[in-house]
Amino acid sequence: MPVAKAVRADLERASWIRRMFEEGRRLREADPSLPVYDFSLGNPDLEPPEALLRALRELVADTAKGTHAYMPNVGYRETREAIARKVSREHAFPVAFSDVVMTVGAAGGLNVLLHAILDSGDEVVVVRPWFAEYRFYINKHGGRMVEAGTGPGFALDVDAIRRALGPRTKALILNSPNNPTGRIYPRSDVEALSAVLLAHGEATGTSPLLIVDEPYRDLAYEGAVVPPVMDAYPETVVCSSFSKSLSVPGERIGYLAVSSRCADKSLLMDALAMGMRTLGFVNAPALMQRAVARVADEKADIASYARRRALLLEAVRSAGLAFAPPEGAFYLFCEVPPRGPKGRAADAARAAASGAATGGAAAAESPDVAFAMFLKDYRILLVPGSGFGMPGWARLSYAVDEALIRGVAPELKAALGKWRE
Ligand SMILES: Cc1ncc(COP(=O)(O)O)c(C=O)c1O
The missing domain is CATH 3.40.640.10 (Type I PLP-dependent aspartate aminotransferase-like (Major domain))
Known part of the structure; x- marks a missing residue:
C-alpha cells in the first residue's frame, strides 16, 4: 500500500527520533548486562497519586x-x-x-x-x-x-x-x-x-x-x-x-x-x-x-523529579556542559561543546566514508547530531536539538531512574574529555 507523500515526509523529519529509539534498543539487546544511560524519552515515571x-x-x-x-x-x-x-x-x-x-x-x-x-x-x-x-x-x-x-x-x-x-x-x-x-x-x-x-x-x-x-x-x-x-x-x-x-x-x-x-x-x-x-x-x-x-487537584509526588533534577544538574555541571536554567518540566537543554581537533578530523573522515558508501556527497552532520552519535558509543542517549529547531543543543530528560543519573556522571565526564580532544 503506497503511503501518502506528506506522511513519508513526516517520517523522514522524525527519523532521528526513531534513530535514538532504535539505538537504545540495539544497545540493550547487544549487552543486557550493561546499563544504557537513556535520557532521550520524556516519559513521566512517577506513580499516580x-x-x-x-x-x-x-x-x-x-x-x-x-x-x-x-x-x-x-x-x-x-x-x-x-x-x-x-x-x-x-x-x-x-x-x-x-x-x-x-x-x-x-x-x-x-x-x-x-x-x-x-x-x-x-x-x-x-x-x-x-x-x-x-x-x-x-x-x-x-x-x-x-x-x-x-x-x-x-x-x-x-x-x-x-x-x-x-x-x-x-x-x-x-x-x-x-x-x-x-x-x-x-x-x-x-x-x-x-x-x-x-x-x-x-x-x-x-x-x-x-x-x-x-x-x-x-x-x-x-x-x-x-x-x-x-x-x-x-x-x-x-x-x-x-x-x-x-x-x-x-x-x-x-x-x-x-x-x-x-x-x-x-x-x-x-x-x-x-x-x-x-x-x-x-x-x-x-x-x-x-x-x-x-x-483534578491532586498531584503526583514531584519531589522525586526535583531530586533527580538536582542530581542531573550536578552531573552536567561537573562535566562542564553549559545549559539553560531549567525552572520546570523534566528536561535539561544543554549546549553542545566545541569538538576538539582530533575529533573534528575523525568526524570528517567518517562523513566522507558515509558519503562514498552512499555514492553521494558527504552529508554535513549538525554538531548536535554528531554529539548524540558520539555519546551513543558511551551508551549515553540524548535528543539532538535539531529536532526542536535548535541545532547545537541537546535535550536530556530526567524522568529516569535516579541510579542512572548517578551512574552517568563519571561516564559523561570521560566522554566529554574525549569529545574535546
Ligand atoms: C509541550 C508538550 N505539549 C503537549 C504534549 C502532549 O501531552 P499529552 O500526553 O497530554 O498529549 C507534550 C508531551 O510530551 C508536550 O511536551
Whole structure:
C-alpha cells in the first residue's frame, strides 16, 4: 500500500527520533548486562497519586446503566465543572464548565483546536526551540509553522514574536514550562506578549489566538511559579492534560479551556465539538473523565523529579556542559561543546566514508547530531536539538531512574574529555 507523500515526509523529519529509539534498543539487546544511560524519552515515571488509583477502583466497580455509553463530544458536565474550577484558579479568570472541552490528552486538544481554526496557508507562530510535534500538527491541519527566536537563556523575545506576526497569523503557541528548555515565562513576559498581540489585532483587525500549552504547569521547582495567562489576553485557549500532574500519560486525558472573551466563542465551541467527532476521537475516555472529576487537584509526588533534577544538574555541571536554567518540566537543554581537533578530523573522515558508501556527497552532520552519535558509543542517549529547531543543543530528560543519573556522571565526564580532544 503506497503511503501518502506528506506522511513519508513526516517520517523522514522524525527519523532521528526513531534513530535514538532504535539505538537504545540495539544497545540493550547487544549487552543486557550493561546499563544504557537513556535520557532521550520524556516519559513521566512517577506513580499516580493513591487518590486517583482509589477513584479508578471505585469507578470500575460502578455498574450503573449508561456508564460505558457515548456522551456529548465535549465530555461529562461534572468533569468540565471540575476543570473549570481548576483553570479559573490557575489563570485568575472565571471559566465556566461550558467553556471546557475534554480531550484525548493535550496532544488531542491541540489537534482539535488547530483543526477548528486553521484554513489552508494560515500561520501559527511558535517559539524556538519548539516541541517537536507542533510542526506535524500544524501541517496536518493545513497551516504553516512560523518560528520566533528567543533571547539569552531561551527567555521570551517579544520583539522576535512581533516580527513573526503577519496578515495570515491565526495563532501563537506558548509552552510554559517549556519542552525542551524547562523555561517558565514570567508574568512580565506574558503581559508584554499580550500587548504585542493586542497591538497586532488593532492594526490588522484580527487578533491571533493565544494557545497556552501547559501540560507541565505543576512541574515547577525551587519556588518557581507559573503565572496566569488567560486574564492577560482575551483571545486565549488553555490546553493541558493530566499526563504529567497525575503521571498518567498512557490514559490520554486532557482538556481545552476557552476564554469567555474570545470573539465568536460559541462558534469556536461548536467547532471544537465537531473536531472531536470528525477527527475520530468522539470523546475523551469516559473512565478517566469520571476519575479526574474527583481528583483534578491532586498531584503526583514531584519531589522525586526535583531530586533527580538536582542530581542531573550536578552531573552536567561537573562535566562542564553549559545549559539553560531549567525552572520546570523534566528536561535539561544543554549546549553542545566545541569538538576538539582530533575529533573534528575523525568526524570528517567518517562523513566522507558515509558519503562514498552512499555514492553521494558527504552529508554535513549538525554538531548536535554528531554529539548524540558520539555519546551513543558511551551508551549515553540524548535528543539532538535539531529536532526542536535548535541545532547545537541537546535535550536530556530526567524522568529516569535516579541510579542512572548517578551512574552517568563519571561516564559523561570521560566522554566529554574525549569529545574535546
Ligand atoms: C509541550 C508538550 N505539549 C503537549 C504534549 C502532549 O501531552 P499529552 O500526553 O497530554 O498529549 C507534550 C508531551 O510530551 C508536550 O511536551
